[in-house]
Amino acid sequence: MDFLFIIQQTLSATIGVNTIIFALAAIGLNMHFGYTGLLNFGQAGFLAIGAYSVAVPVISFGLPLWVAFLIGIFNSVIFALILGVPTLRLRADYLAIVTIAAAEIVRQIARSATFNSTLGGSDGITGKFGAEFFALNPFKSGLNTPILRFNANDLWVVITGWLLVALIVFLMWIMVNSPWGRLMRAIREDEDAVRSLGKNVYLYKMQSLIIGGVIGACGGFVYALSRQSVQPDNYGTALTFFAYTVLILGGAARVFSPVIGAMIFWFLIVFIEQVLRQGVTNNLIPDWLIGANQVSQIRFMLMGIGLMLLMIYRPQGIFGDKKELALDAKA
Amino acid sequence: MQRHSVSGNEFVAVTAETPGSAKPDPILIADHITRTFGGLTAVNVDHLEIQRGSITALIGPNGAGKTTFFNLLTGYDAPNSGTWSFNEKALNGIPPHKVARLGMVRTFQLTKALYRLTVLENMALGARGQKGESLLTSLFPWVWKAQEREIQEKAISILTNFKLIDKKDDFAAALSGGQRKLLEMARALMVEPEMVMLDEPMAGVNPALKQSLLEHIKELRTQGKTVLFVEHDMDMVHEISDWVIVMSQGQIIAEGTPTSVMKNEHVIEAYLGAHHDVDLSAEGEKK
Incomplete structure (x- = not known):
């Protein structure tokens, strides 16, 4: 077995592009679910809107990339308003139903034949829409060390991506530790009580939905740019639930937990996959037990078992406070 | 009449x-x-x-x-x-x-x-016209820090009066039923009704x-x-x-x-x- 290769692949994935995407998606969910108690099951929709908003204006309308970013933020705000206006006055479960449906509507519209010419149908959009971004890349060659390996483009995405994550985490940290953040947590606990103190709960829930959605759309920007392609089926419900997994893994309502959660998530997935793959190719794992083409499914099974164990032995996640979680029972 | x-x-x-x-x-x-x-x-x-x-x-x-x-x-x-x-x-x-x-x-x-907020946070929430509760100004702590200090002082004085001051850093969920009633009333007073x-x-x-x-x-x-x-x-x-x-x-x-x-x-x-x-x-x- 090539242990160095396993380590290199695993560490590269731990700080890699996918970790950044999932961290951003989960930071948005942390705003919604962790701090405000909004059950948004449509985070994939926000990522899809971010991704398509980067690709479509550049490819189909020839606009500059920075305009596409602004369009992406604008569109995610509009999407949040569409979700929030009818549901935020209602009980929390209505938002959950509406968001899960709305994210699927976004995906189905994106892959529909009607908009084939602009949105690319089920094949999505592939093209050099990120050219302006990669033109700024100061790295002529990639990084190739025994423990980390990125090609030149990925290295640029990873560095700018982590700067973006750092900026967003910093802003989140200030916000959740302000009276605004206190108000958000209060809404999570009991919105009627917050209303009785003269606060416009609806307005604040809307702010939370928009902020979390825009952060999710930033994840979509990274997703689209890193692959120079947008595939509608990458933005299915699985993406939302993986983002929730990342959030709960780290521990909800902690600023850093989505970042650490995403790192652990991708560390485990790639590590398990690489170990199994090496085991199979070197005949350490017999063929009748696991075949080469079963590895990518089995890694998710093992991942699932790992998560179950985490929920049993550390339900508060990595950073969560068990004492605080126990209070959730509303004794 | x-x-x-x-x-x-x-x-x-x-x-x-x-x-x-x-x-x-x-x-x-x-x-x-x-x-x-x-x-x-x-x-x-x-x-x-x-x-x-x-x-x-x-x-x-x-x-x-x-x-x-x-x-x-x-x-x-x-x-x-x-x-x-x-x-x-x-x-x-x-x-x-x-x-x-x-x-x-x-x-x-x-x-x-509000169970997973501390007693003091419960109180501070009641104060009116908080600058730090607006989305934009929340990002600039120096704008709201002074006001926040006043709010905390007021909260502490009311909590002292209600004999909840020893509990100020506990989660509200850790209070007894009666203490929660007291807290709710004290919090209502923060609104200056x-x-x-x-x-x-x-x-x-x-x-x-x-x-x-x-x-x-x-x-x-x-x-x-x-x-x-x-x-x-x-x-x-x-x-x-x-x-x-x-x-x-x-x-x-x-x-x-x-x-x-x-x-x-x-x-x-x-x-x-x-x-x-x-x-x-x-x-x-x-x-």
């Missing part, structure tokens, strides 16, 4: 003890308020006035519509018909948070402490805490605030209220001082039934 300012409970002497009687200086006036749930008329209040600066108790048997009436007055529920005003400002269609900003702050029958609406402030509170809650409610009157509270505990009603309003089956059936109301035959009837002192058994019939 001539309307003029009277202090404390002097109004009692000049107010008629009839349902819907006029008060010298009403802070809250409600007219023709009805609320139906399907075929059930939960609230049907013709006219009601609450005297400014008084402690008024709203009593009545279970299911009389007291809490529903509370919800209507504070904007948590909308009536089928009727008008009501607070400080001469009409409250029809005003959402609950605006009612609170106008100075009418309520508590809840099932205490709504003119009128406090307490929905069963004594439910589930042990006798020692009860006494201290009573003192706090009396203190509100001393500060010139108006208190309207729903309560089942008759001892408490007797001890602190200046005026008692009795509801039964959605209507106001009696008003008056605690002593007179408790002798009122309509009230006794509502609580105990019309034939409570009549022997209805077969043997009684024979007699």
Whole structure:
């Protein structure tokens, strides 16, 4: 077995592009679910809107990339308003139903034949829409060390991506530790009580939905740019639930937990996959037990078992406070 | 009747003890308020006035519509018909948070402490006009830090008064039921209300805490605030209220001082039934 290769692949994935995407998606969910108690099951929709908003204006309308970013933020705000206006006055479960449906509507519209010419149908959009971004890349060659390996483009995405994550985490940290953040947590606990103190709960829930959605759309920007392609089926419900997994893994309502959660998530997935793959190719794992083409499914099974164990032995996640979680029972 | 300012409970002497009687200086006036749930008329209040600066108790048997009436007055529920005003400002269609900003702050029958916030955070939340609660300014701590310090000081002084100061850094969920009631009331005071609406402030509170809650409610009157509270505990009603309003089956059936109301035959009837002192058994019939 090539242990160095396993380590290199695993560490590269731990700080890699996918970790950044999932961290951003989960930071948005942390705003919604962790701090405000909004059950948004449509985070994939926000990522899809971010991704398509980067690709479509550049490819189909020839606009500059920075305009596409602004369009992406604008569109995610509009999407949040569409979700929030009818549901935020209602009980929390209505938002959950509406968001899960709305994210699927976004995906189905994106892959529909009607908009084939602009949105690319089920094949999505592939093209050099990120050219302006990669033109700024100061790295002529990639990084190739025994423990980390990125090609030149990925290295640029990873560095700018982590700067973006750092900026967003910093802003989140200030916000959740302000009276605004206190108000958000209060809404999570009991919105009627917050209303009785003269606060416009609806307005604040809307702010939370928009902020979390825009952060999710930033994840979509990274997703689209890193692959120079947008595939509608990458933005299915699985993406939302993986983002929730990342959030709960780290521990909800902690600023850093989505970042650490995403790192652990991708560390485990790639590590398990690489170990199994090496085991199979070197005949350490017999063929009748696991075949080469079963590895990518089995890694998710093992991942699932790992998560179950985490929920049993550390339900508060990595950073969560068990004492605080126990209070959730509303004794 | 001539309307003029009277202090404390002097109004009692000049107010008629009839349902819907006029008060010298009403802070809250409600007219023709009805609320139906399907075929059930939960609230049907013709006219009601609450005297400014008084402690008024709203009593009545279970299911009389007291809490529903509370919800209507504070904007948590909308009536089928009727008008009501607070400080001469009409409250029809005003959402609950605006009612609170106008100075009418309520508590809840099932205490709504914010469990995973500390006691101090619960208190600080109540303060009005916080700069740090706006999305943009929250990003610039130097804009709101000074105000936040003042809020914390005020919260600490109220908590000291309510003897919750030792608990200030505990999660609200760690408090006992009675302490949560105290916290909810203390938090309502952070809003600096003119009128406090307490929905069963004594439910589930042990006798020692009860006494201290009573003192706090009396203190509100001393500060010139108006208190309207729903309560089942008759001892408490007797001890602190200046005026008692009795509801039964959605209507106001009696008003008056605690002593007179408790002798009122309509009230006794509502609580105990019309034939409570009549022997209805077969043997009684024979007699």
